[in-house]
Amino acid sequence: MLPEERRARMLELVQKNGTLSVRELAQALSVSEMTVRRDLRTLDRRGLVKRVFGGASDPASTAYEPPFSIREDTFMDEKARIGKAAASLVSDGESLILDVGTTTLEVARNLHDKHNLMVITNSIKIALELAPRKDFTVVLPGGVFRPDEMSISGSQAERMVETLYVDKLFLGTGGFTLNRGLSNFDLSEGYLRRAMIRAAKQVIVVADHSKFGKEALVSIAPISSVHTVVSDSEMPREYVRALREMGIKVILAE
Numbered sequence: 367m368l369p370e371e372r373r374a375r376m377l378e379l380v381q382k383n384g385t386l387s388v389r390e391l392a393q394a395l396s397v398s399e400m401t402v403r404r405d406l407r408t409l410d411r412r413g414l415v416k417r418v419f420g421g422a423s424d425p426a427s428t429a430y431e432p433p434f435s436i437r438e439d440t441f442m443d444e445k446a447r448i449g450k451a452a453a454s455l456v457s458d459g460e461s462l463i464l465d466v467g468t469t470t471l472e473v474a475r476n477l478h479d480k481h482n483l484m485v486i487t488n489s490i491k492i493a494l495e496l497a498p499r500k501d502f503t504v505v506l507p508g509g510v511f512r513p514d515e516m517s518i519s520g521s522q523a524e525r526m527v528e529t530l531y532v533d534k535l536f537l538g539t540g541g542f543t544l545n546r547g548l549s550n551f552d553l554s555e556g557y558l559r560r561a562m563i564r565a566a567k568q569v570i571v572v573a574d575h576s577k578f579g580k581e582a583l584v585s586i587a588p589i590s591s592v593h594t595v596v597s598d599s600e601m602p603r604e605y606v607r608a609l610r611e612m613g614i615k616v617i618l619a620e
Contacts, residue, residue, distance in 0.1 A: 367395075369405070372395060372397065372401075372405060373405050373408060373409055374440050375395060375440075376391055376395065376402070376405055376406070376409065376415075377409060377414055377415065377440055378440040378441060379391065379394055380415050380422050380423065380424050381424050381440070381576055382576065384423060384424055385418065385421060385422070385423040385424070386421050386422060386423075387420050387421035388402045388403060388406070388420055388421050388422075389420075390421070391406075391421070391422070406421075406422050409422070410422070440468075440576075441574045441575075441576060441598075444574045444575070444598035444600070444619075445468060445469045445472045445574055446472055447598060447619035447620065448469055448472060448473075448572050448573075448574065448596050448597060448598055448619045449469060449470075449471075449472025449473045449474075449475060449476045449572070450472075450476045450619065451596050451617050451619035452472075452473045452476075452536060452570060452572050452596045452617075452619075453473050453476035453477050453480070454476075455534070455570060455594070455596075456477060456480055456483070456534065457480075458480055458481045458482055458483070459481070459482045459483070460483060460484070460532075460533040460534060461483070461484040461485075461486075461530075461532040461533050461534075462483060462484065462485050462486070462532060462533065462534050462535070462536065463485075463486045463487065463527070463530070463532050463534075463535040463536070463562050463565065463566060464485055464486070464487040464489065464492050464536050465487075465488070465489070465535070465536060465537045465538045465559060465562060466487070466488050466489035466491075466492070466515055466516075466517040466538065466555070467489070467538030467572075468538075469538055469572045469573060469574065470487075470489065470492065470536050470537075470538050470572060471489065471491055471492055471495065472572075473536050473572060474487075474492045474495045474496055475495060477496070477499075477502075481501050482501050482502075483499075483501075483502045483503070484502075484503045484505070484532075485502055485503070485504050485505070486505045486506075486507070486527070486530065486532065487504070487505075487506065488506070488507055488509070488517050488518045488519060488523055488555075488558060489516065489517050490506075490511075490516040490517065490518070491516050493506050506518060507522070507523035507526040507527060508522045508523060508526065509521075509522045509523030509524075509526075510522075510523075510554070512552075515552075515555075517555070519552070519554040519555045519557075519558050520554055520558075521557075523558055524557055524558050524561045527558065527561040527562055527565050528561050528564070528565065530565040531565055531566075531567070532565055532566050532567070533566075533567055533568065534566060534567065534568045534570055535562050535563065535565070535566035535568065535569050535570065536570050536572055537559065537562065537563070537569060537570065537571050537572070538571075538572060538573065539571055539573050539577055539582075539586070540577070540580070540582030540583075541577060541580040541581045541582040542571070542573060542577050542578050542579075542580070542605075543578075543579060543580070543581055544589065544605065544608055546581055546585060547585070547586070547587055547588040547589045547590075547591070547592075548571065548585075548586040548587045548588075548589075548591075548592070549581050549582040549583070549584060549585050549586055550582050550583070550584045550586050551582045551583055551584065552583075552584070553583075553584055556584035556585075556586055559586050559587075560586060560587060563586075563587050563591050568593045568594065569587075569591055569592050569593050569594075570592075570593065570594040570595075570596060571592050571594070571595045571596070572596045572597075573595070573596075573597055574597060574598055575597055575598050575600040575601045575602065578597070578601060578602050578605045579602060579605075589609070589612065589614070590612075592609075592614055593614065593615065594614065594615040594616075594617065595609055595614060595615070595616050595617070596617045596619060597616070597617075597618060597619070598618065598619050599618050599619070599620055601616075601618060606618070
């Protein structure tokens with residue numbers, strides 16, 4: 367396992383459990399405690415974990431999102447299953463918006479059996495993933511380039527999206543709570559996501575279980591804006607029940 371892969375797995379374990387000791391992390395990753403301490407210092411400097419006596423905890427900051435490169439290596443299996451399940455909701459000939467994110471990237475990777483799609487995305491990675499498909503029309507809005515996220519945002523992108531009306535939006539989220547709804551870490555991407563929601567007939571949220579019960583800095587939309595949620599089998603059961611009682615379709619990718 368490469369160092370960045372090991373740190374990504376370490377971050378995933380800390381986020382899932384809240385707090386873990388150095389010994390527990392060493393056992394889970396089959397590495398020495400010295401290696402764990404070294405990795406925790408690196409993650410602590412990046413603001414991804416908070417070092418505590420004998421271990422580390424999740425800082426749970428509402429204003430900080432780990433870089434795309436780190437997020438891409440966390441909950442990889444869950445995101446792959448979510449991407450496959452979400453892509454099955456797409457029909458040939460539809461128009462889609464694919465939001466930037468590690469889970470929406472998995473949706474794009476599972477569109478290989480679809481035909482004649484119009485895909486609007488603010489993600490450079492998604493655009494490159496779909497570029498080989500000659501029967502897809504891929505549209506990137508203009509705007510401000512965010513190199514850490516490989517994405518485009520800003521008022522120009524918002525204005526372009528506001529002119530659209532698409533069949534389906536596949537939306538990522540930084541946080542999802544029953545009282546606050548969807549939330550996000552970045553202000554400019556928050557405005558763009560609101561425009562995406564207004565532009566879509568169906569809003570499909572794709573999110574692994576770690577996003578539920580968490581709040582990020584910027585409020586995006588109430589739960590009533592969502593038609594479908596696609597998550598993994600560890601999605602909190604109270605959220606599954608509550609959303610289904612609201613008439614929102616919940617798909618748990620196995």
